[in-house]
Amino acid sequence: MTTEGSSPITAASATGLQVGPLWGLLRPLLFRLDAERAHGMAMALAARWSKAFSGKLGEADQARSPGLRLRAMGLGFPNPIGLAAGLDKDAEAVPLWQQCGFGFIEVGTVTALPQPGNPRPRLFRLPADGALVNRMGFNNAGAEAMAVRLTRLRERELMQVPLGVNLGKSKVTPAAQAAADYQRSSALLAELADYLVVNISSPNTPGLRDLQTGDQVRALAEAVQGPNQRLTQPRPVLLKLAPDLADADAIACAEAAIEAGCAGLILTNTTIDFKGLSGATVGMSGGLSGRPLFARSTRLLGLVREALGPDPILIGTGGIFTPEDVAAKLEAGAQLVQLYTGLIYAGPGLVRRLLCALESHP
Template sequence: MTTSAGHASRVWRFTRPFLFRLDAERAHDSTVALLALWSRWFSGRLGAGDLARAPGRAVDAMGLHFPNPIGLAAGLDKDAVAVHAWQALGFGFIEVGTITALPQLGNSKPRLFRLPADEALINRMGFNNAGADAAAIRLERLREREILQVPLGVNLGKSKVTPAEEAADDYRRSFERVGHLADYVVVNISSPNTPGLRDLQRVEEVTRIIETIQGPNQRLARPRPLLVKLAPDLADEDAIECACAALDAGCTGLILSNTSIRFEGLRSNTEGMSGGLSGRPILERSTALLRLVRQAVGPSPVLVGVGGVMDSAGAAAKLAAGADLVQIYSGLIYRGPGFLRELLRGMAS
C-alpha cells in the first residue's frame, strides 16, 4: 500500500489544479464519491511494514490501540462512506460525522470557501448528513466486513430543528443508534454553523448532555470513551470550566479545537463569507488552548489536538503542547493524499 500511496501522491500533483478550479464543495463531494467507490471494493488494509503501521509510532489511549497518532478529523466524511480509503491513506484513526439524530440538508450554498493565500478554509456547512439511522446502517455493514485496523470515532451534533432545551435528548438519540458501532464518540458542541450550538459550551449544558448520553453508554457491554469538542474562540476560563465539567461527567478526554469565527489577519478577502475558519491561521490559538487545558486538567485525560496542522512542525507543536493524538483536515485538502505520510516522516526526523 505504500506504493499505492506514492502513486496517489503523483496523481494528486496532476489533479490538484483541476480540483482547485472547481467550486470547493463540488470538488470535495467529487473526491469523497471517488473514495467511496474505491471503498466498496477494497479493504484499505496495510501491512505491518508500512510507514503508517511501524510499531514505534503506535499510541495506546482510551483503551484503544492507534497504529500512529495522526487521525482524520470529522467533517471530511460526514456519512462514513469512504472509511476504507482513509485507512489505505495510512490514518492512525478515523473520525466520521458530524452525524445528527435527524437527516438535514445543511445551510444554503455556497458554504465552503478556499483561501489559498492563507492555506485556509471557511465552511458554513451546517451538519449536512443523512442522519443517525442511515449512519447506523452503513456502520453496521462496515463492522460486518471486519477489516478495520484502526479506531473509528463518530462525531455527534445537535439536529438544527431541535430546540436547545432538548439538546441532551437529541444527542442521546444519536448515541443510541450509532454509539455501539463506534470505538469512541465525540460530542460536538462547538460548530459555529448551527444556530445556538456554541451556547451549549456552558458547564450546566455540558454536564446535562454528557450525563444523558452516559445512561445508554453505561448499559453497553463495553462503554465507549466519550470526548467533547470545544471551540478555539472560548475565553480561557470558560474553556477550562467546560473541559473540567466534561471530565467530571465521565468523559475520557477532549478535542481541541473546532473552527474559529475570527477572521482577523487574513490575507484573503472574506467579504460575504461566514462560518468557521480552519487551516494554518488557527494553529497558534488552537495549540495555545490545548496547552492551557492540558495544564489545567493534568496528564491523565486524553487530548486530541486539531487545528492548523499543515506540516510536521504543526503536528509536533500539538504533541509538545500536550496532545496524545493529532487530527488533520485542511492540510489534507491542500497537501493531498500523501500528506499523512509526509507528517510521519517529518515527525520522525
Template structure:
C-alpha cells in the same frame, strides 16, 4: 498524482470538488483488495508511534477530523491512508440538508477553509449501516443535534446518537462547538455542558451493558473562541462529568490576518490560521488537568512539526482536515515519517514521551 489533479479540482466550487473526490473514493473502495493493499502500504508499523488508549490501538497519533466523510461513505479509503483513526459526522438523528449553498470556501493564500455547512448529513440510520463490520482503524462518531431541536431538549438528540451507533462505532465525539448551528455553542457553557455530558455518559454505560461491548470513549469538542475563564470552566465541567478526553479545537469565527477575499464569508475558519490558538488551548487544558485527560489537538496541522508542537503541548493524538485538501492523500505518510525523525532528533523512544513536554 494529486499535484496534477489539484489545479483541476481547485477550478471547481469547493463543495463540488469535495463531493467528486468523495464519490471517487467510494467507488474505488469497491475494488476487491484495494483498500487493504492501500493500508498495507501506508499504515505505520513502528512501535514508536503506536499507542493504546481507551482500550483502542492507534498505529499513529494522526487522525482524520470530522467533516470530510460525514456519512462514512468512503472509510475504506480514508481509513487506509496512514491515519491512526478517523472521525465521521457530524451526524444528527434525522437527515438534514444543511445551510444554503455556496457554503464552503477555499482561501489558498491563507491555507485555510471557511465552511458554514450546517451539519448536512444523511442521519443516524444511514451512518449506522455504513459503520457495520470491522474497521481498519478506530472510527469515532461525531454527534450533534438537529437544527430545529431546541437547546432545552438537545440532550435527546445526543442520546439518540449514542443508542444508534454504540454497536458500530469505536467512540463518540460530542460536538457542542460548531458555529454553524444557531445556539449550539451555548451548550458548551459549564453548567449546560456538565449536565449534557453526564446524561450522555449514563446512556453510554447503559448501551455498554446492553451490547456486551467494552466501554467506548466519549470525548467533547470545544471551540477556540471561548474566553479564558469560559474555557477553563468548560474544561472543568468536562473533567467533573467524567469524559474520556477533549478535542481542541473546532473552527473559529476569528478572521485576523486573512488575505483572501473569502475572509468576509460567514462560517467557521479552519487551517493554518488556527494553528497557534489551538496549540495554546491544548497547552492550557493539559496544565489545567495535570495531564489526567487525554487531549486530541486539531487546527492548522500541515506538517510533522505542526503535529509535534501540539503533542509537546499536551496532545496524545492530533487530527487533520484542511491540510488534506491542500496537500493530498500523501499527507499522513509524510507526517508519520516526520514524527519519527523528530523523536529521534530529541532522543525519545516513543511518542508518549513527547506528550506535554513543553507544557
C-alpha cells in the same frame, strides 16, 4: 520530536506546500471547481473505492510501524495521526482513509435527524492563507443511515484503526431538548463506534455554541453516557470545543466534561475570527479552518492540558500542515492529532510524510 515553531503560510508558500506528483496534477484541476462541487466529486470517488477495496494495511506498512503505536482511552492506535470529523460526514469512505495511513478515523458530524444543511454556497477556499471557510450546517443523512452504513462496515471486518463518531445537535431540535437529541444518536451509534465525540462547537448551527457552559456540558455528557454505559464495553466519550471561548470558559467546560465522565477533549473546532487573513472574505460566514487557526488552537490546547493535568486524553487539531505542526501539538499536551484542511492543500500523501517525520524524529 523537537520543533522551533511553525511559520504561517504566506500567499507564496500556501500554494507551494510539499505535495505528491499525483496531487500536484489534480489539485489545480479541482481548485478550478466550486469548493463543494470538488469535495462532492472527490467523496464520490472515495466512496466507490471504499466499496471495492478493504483498505487493509500489511504489518510492515509505515502507518503500522511499532515505533509509532500507542494506547489511549483503552484503544490501540497504530499511529497518532487521525482524520478529523467533517470530511466524511456519512462514513462513506472509511477504507480509503485507512489506506492513506491514518491511525484513527473520525466520521460525522452526524445528527439524530437527517438534514440538508445550510444554503449554498457554503464552502470556500482561501489559498493565500492555507484555509477553508465552511458554513455547511451539519449536512448529513442522519444517525439511522449512519448506523446502517457502519453495521455493513463492521461486517466486512476490515478495520485496523479506531473509528470515532462525532455527534451534533439536529438543527430543528430546540436547545432545551439538545440532551435528548444527542442521546438518540448515542443510542444508535455507540456500539458501532470505538469512541464518541460530543460536538457543541460548530458555529454553523444556531445556538449550538451556547451549550458550551459547565452545566450544559454535564447534562449532554450524562445524556450520551446513558445508552453508552449500558453497553457491555462502554465507549470513551470526548468533548469538542471551539477556539473562540475565553480561556476561563474553555477550562470550565473541560473540567465539567471530565467530572461528567468524559475521557478527554478535542481542541479545537473552527474559528469565527477572520482577522488578519490575506484572502477576500466579503460575504463569507462560518467556521475558518487551516493555518490561521493553528496558533490559537495550540495555545488553548496547552492551557487545558495545564489545567487538567496529565491523565485526560487531548486530541489536537487545527492548522496541521507540517511535521513541526504535529510536534507543536504534541508538545502542547496532545497525545493524538487530527487533520482535515491540510489534506485539501497538500493531498492525502501528507499523512505518510508526517508519519515518516515522526518515525525519523520521535
